[in-house]
Every structure is written in C-alpha cells, then in structure tokens.
Amino acid sequence: MAKQELLGLNGNEASAYATKQVNPDVVAAYPITPQTIIVERFSEYVADGLVDTEFVAVESEHSAMSCSVGASAAGARAFTATAANGLALMWEILYIASSLRLPIVMAVANRALSGPINIHNDHSDAMGARDSGWIQIFCENAQEVYDASITAWRIAEHPRVQLPVMVCMDGFTISHTMENVMTLPDDAVKKFVGEREFIRVEGHMGEAELRLDPEAPLTMGPLDLQDFYFEHKIHQVDAMDDALEAIKDVDEEWAKVSGRGYGYAEPYLMGDAEVAVIGMGSAMGTVRHVVDELRQEGVNAGMVKLRLFRPFPAAELKKAVGRVPMLGVMEKCISFGAPASPLMEEIMTAYYHDKEKPMMANYVVGLGGRDVSPAMIREIYGSLLKNRKAGKVSKPMSYIGVRGD
Amino acid sequence: MSKARTWKELPKGAVSYRSSRDYKTGDWGVDAPRIDQAKCVKCNLCHMLCPEGCIAVREDGSPEPDLDYCKGCGICAKECPVKAIEMVRK
Numbered sequence: 001m002a003k004q005e006l007l008g009l010n011g012n013e014a015s016a017y018a019t020k021q022v023n024p025d026v027v028a029a030y031p032i033t034p035q036t037i038i039v040e041r042f043s044e045y046v047a048d049g050l051v052d053t054e055f056v057a058v059e060s061e062h063s064a065m066s067c068s069v070g071a072s073a074a075g076a077r078a079f080t081a082t083a084a085n086g087l088a089l090m091w092e093i094l095y096i097a098s099s100l101r102l103p104i105v106m107a108v109a110n111r112a113l114s115g116p117i118n119i120h121n122d123h124s125d126a127m128g129a130r131d132s133g134w135i136q137i138f139c140e141n142a143q144e145v146y147d148a149s150i151t152a153w154r155i156a157e158h159p160r161v162q163l164p165v166m167v168c169m170d171g172f173t174i175s176h177t178m179e180n181v182m183t184l185p186d187d188a189v190k191k192f193v194g195e196r197e198f199i200r201v202e203g204h205m206g207e208a209e210l211r212l213d214p215e216a217p218l219t220m221g222p223l224d225l226q227d228f229y230f231e232h233k234i235h236q237v238d239a240m241d242d243a244l245e246a247i248k249d250v251d252e253e254w255a256k257v258s259g260r261g262y263g264y265a266e267p268y269l270m271g272d273a274e275v276a277v278i279g280m281g282s283a284m285g286t287v288r289h290v291v292d293e294l295r296q297e298g299v300n301a302g303m304v305k306l307r308l309f310r311p312f313p314a315a316e317l318k319k320a321v322g323r324v325p326m327l328g329v330m331e332k333c334i335s336f337g338a339p340a341s342p343l344m345e346e347i348m349t350a351y352y353h354d355k356e357k358p359m360m361a362n363y364v365v366g367l368g369g370r371d372v373s374p375a376m377i378r379e380i381y382g383s384l385l386k387n388r389k390a391g392k393v394s395k396p397m398s399y400i401g402v403r404g405d
Numbered sequence: 406m407s408k409a410r411t412w413k414e415l416p417k418g419a420v421s422y423r424s425s426r427d428y429k430t431g432d433w434g435v436d437a438p439r440i441d442q443a444k445c446v447k448c449n450l451c452h453m454l455c456p457e458g459c460i461a462v463r464e465d466g467s468p469e470p471d472l473d474y475c476k477g478c479g480i481c482a483k484e485c486p487v488k489a490i491e492m493v494r495k
C-alpha cells in the first residue's frame with residue numbers, strides 16, 4: 001500500500017486535489033456556488049504549471065458540458081464541476097454525453113434548485129438528472145470525495161461501461177467543510193488511473209477506437225430515428241447493468257492501493273436492528289451518531305448508507321438492509337405530485353416482487369440546506385418505532401422539520 | 406424498420422457503421438429539378454449552392470443532379486440566373 005499524506009481539505013478542495021493528481025486533458029467549467037472552489041483551485045494548479053490540462057473558461061454550464069463532450073469525443077479526459085441551476089442548464093448535453101458513451105467525470109456540489117433562489121444543500125439537482133444516463137455516486141465526507149474523484153475515471157472508462165460519472169457531494173456541508181483527508185502520492189494515483197481506455201467500434205471506414213481521429217474517421221452523434229434509436233438506448237441499459245460489476249472491481253482495486261473500499265451500501269449495526277434509516281450523503285454521518293446514542297439507550301437501531309444511486313444497486317442494498325422489519329427512507333428531495341420521493345420509489349420498486357420485505361416510510365429532510373439535526377433524526381426513529389409497534393405504517397410520507405407539519 | 410442488426414450487433418456510441426452514401430435520402434423529397442441543358446450557361450451556381458452537394462459537374466461543364474440524394478428543396482431552380490431549372494414532381 002502506498003504511503004499516504006494527511007491533508008486538511010474541504011470537499012471541493014479534495015475534488016480539485018484528486019483531479020490535479022489525475023491530470024485530465026481538459027477542464028471546462030463555469031463558476032457556481034457551492035462548486036466554485038473546485039475550479040478555482042484547479043485553475044491555480046493550471047496557472048502554477050502543476051497540470052498539463054487545457055483549462056477552458058466557458059460562458060455557461062451548457063457550454064461547459066458541450067466542451068467536455070467535444071473534448072471527450074476527441075479522446076481527452078474531460079472534467080467539469082457544477083451545482084443546481086448549473087446542472088439544470090447542462091440538461092440536454094447530459095443526455096448527449098451518456099448516449100455518445102463519453103466517460104466524462106463531473107463533480108456536483110448538490111444544491112437546491114431555484115426557485116425561490118437558494119444556494120444550500122439538498123439533492124433536488126442530482127435527482128432531477130437521475131434519468132440522464134450518468135452514473136451517480138453520493139459521498140458522505142471529503143475523504144469519499146477524494147477517493148471517488150479518482151475511482152470515477154476508472155469506472156467511466158471501463159471497457160464495459162463507457163459512461164459519464166457524477167461525483168456528488170453535499171453543498172457546503174461537504175464542499176466547504178474542512179476535514180482530514182488521506183491522500184495518495186501523485187505517482188500512485190497516476191498509476192491507478194493509467195491511460196484512458198478506448199473500446200473499438202465498427203465505423204463506416206472499418207473498425208476504429210471510439211474517438212474522433214482524422215486517421216480513422218467515425219461519425220459520432222448522427223441522426224438516429226425509428227430504426228436504431230431504441231437499440232442504442234438498450235446499449236445504455238446494458239452498460240448500466242455492467243457498471244455495477246465494474247464499480248465493485250474498481251472499488252476493490254482502490255481498496256488494495258488506499259486501504260479504503262466502500263461498496264454500494266454500507267450497513268451499520270444492522271444485524272439485530274428493529275428499526276433502520278437508509279439514505280445518502282453527509283446526513284448519514286449524523287444518523288450514525290444518533291444510532292450510537294439510541295443503542296446506548298437500549299433501542300435496536302441501525303442504518304444503511306447508500307453510496308451509489310445510478311446504477312441502482314438493488315441486490316446489495318437488500319443485503320445491507322437484511323431482515324430489519326421497519327425501514328425509514330430519508331432523503332433530501334421531493335418529486336412533486338409523486339406518491340413518494342425518488343429514493344423511496346426506487347427502494348419500494350426494488351422490493352415489490354419480494355415476499356419478505358420491511359415496512360417502509362418516507363422522510364423528507366433538509367430541503368434548501370435546512371440543518372438535519374440529531375433531534376430530527378431521533379424524530380424519524382421515534383416514528384419508525386411507533387410504526388414497528390403498531391405493525392403498520394401510519395404515515396407513509398413525512399416532512400421532518402417543517403413548521404406546522 | 407430496418408431488418409438489420411440487433412442491439413448486440415450494433416457499434417456502441419451510436420456511431421454509423423455505414424457511409425452516408427448508403428443513405429439514399431432522395432426519397433424524402435417531393436419535387437426534383439429538371440434542367441434544360443439548352444438554356445444552361447454552365448455557371449455552376451446550382452452545383453455550388455446545392456445544400457446536399459448532389460449536383461455534379463460533367464466534363465463539359467454542364468450540371469447533373471443525383472436524384473438519389475436530392476431532397477427537392479428547389480434552391481437550384483430559384484437561384485439559376487437563366488431559369489434553366491424547373492422543379493417537377495418526382
């Protein structure tokens with residue numbers, strides 16, 4: 001295992017530092033809170049000559065993603081970062097990146113979507129992009145951001161995947177909070193990410209690497225109508241299926257180099273748990289703290305931290321949840337008019353065909369950056385215990401911490 | 406529906422595995438140009454302005470549209486300075 005250095009980094013700096021070590025060919029970005037520090041730091045690395053990257057200061061996020069698509073299609077490693085409305089402005093290009101199978105890596109400092117205008121954390125931005133064909137990894141702390149910002153390249157460029165990856169971190173809570181981050185030496189990171197791998201495809205002039213090369217021309221992004229579009233969408237379905245395995249392999253390899261492996265769904269004290277909370281992101285650290293307190297008070301509480309949302313790791317999630325009878329799904333997003341919030345819908349769908357499944361209730365927390373306090377999490381566990389005792393879910397959907405609710 | 410390939414056989418990334426020459430888009434059009442070669446002054450404007458690039462120039466300088474790729478837009482007829490091109494039903 002490589003010798004590591006402990007640095008004080010916030011999530012944004014961890015992302016920038018890892019990306020410096022990866023040394024991508026192109027970074028195209030537009031500043032938006034709470035992501036700005038990532039590209040600010042990175043542009044300093046460029047100015048100081050610490051990276052070989054072509055830094056493109058574009059005029060909008062739509063251009064940032066378009067530029068990344070162009071660079072990645074030309075065979076470059078392309079990185080960008082954004083949040084909230086910036087991600088929303090990238091929307092149409094997100095789908096183009098994934099359907100053209102371009103392994104772009106993007107940091108997303110999750111922030112509430114306007115309006116009313118808000119710059120603080122929730123997951124409404126990334127959840128809105130959940131159908132765009134991107135792999136989505138949600139980090140709990142700056143260390144996970146550092147690790148994911150390196151492994152993301154190997155996942156994206158894996159020959160059986162070839163899809164773009166979003167590394168999501170909670171805006172401010174992670175992006176602006178300095179933490180201890182163990183970092184690998186540059187050469188260890190360089191060795192781990194290696195060179196970008198290209199798959200070979202059959203083009204109109206014969207077989208070629210999937211990239212734009214005047215010596216071996218390909219047509220990328222042609223009109224694709226009733227006769228082929230559907231089949232190409234199945235390619236993306238297939239790649240997402242394969243990504244589950246690839247992510248596991250890359251994680252295991254990273255664990256050998258760094259000592260840190262994550263898996264998709266991390267159970268905590270689930271063995272004998274009677275009630276448990278599942279969720280993603282920084283709030284799960286607070287949940288772990290509350291679980292410890294509840295355990296001391298004699299409550300059999302547990303939790304599962306989900307790290308991967310796309311592709312959705314249903315099998316590993318169920319393994320982590322185990323046989324807990326009452327499960328609370330805690331999330332920072334609302335799908336207006338839907339029967340539940342996105343994570344709840346995914347989990348319920350994953351369990352629908354199973355004979356044995358936990359009772360489930362949905363708890364929406366922390367919209368627009370509202371603090372998710374231990375007291376609120378206790379309220380959730382209280383509600384779960386009540387449901388468990390009654391043997392039924394009295395309120396399938398609750399908004400925790402809303403005045404008047 | 407093309408009876409061509411299944412999704413397993415198609416190249417990834419939706420790249421074209423055939424040349425654009427194989428896609429005979431001329432059947433999209435309703436009209437096609439008919440050139441009166443007697444009127445034509447061989448200025449080649451139609452050759453230069455055709456958005457499909459489907460009007461070739463013969464050795465003697467006269468234009469020859471390839472209707473396999475002509476979409477019938479009528480730009481050639483509109484721009485012809487001596488009105489030697491007429492759009493007719495395909």
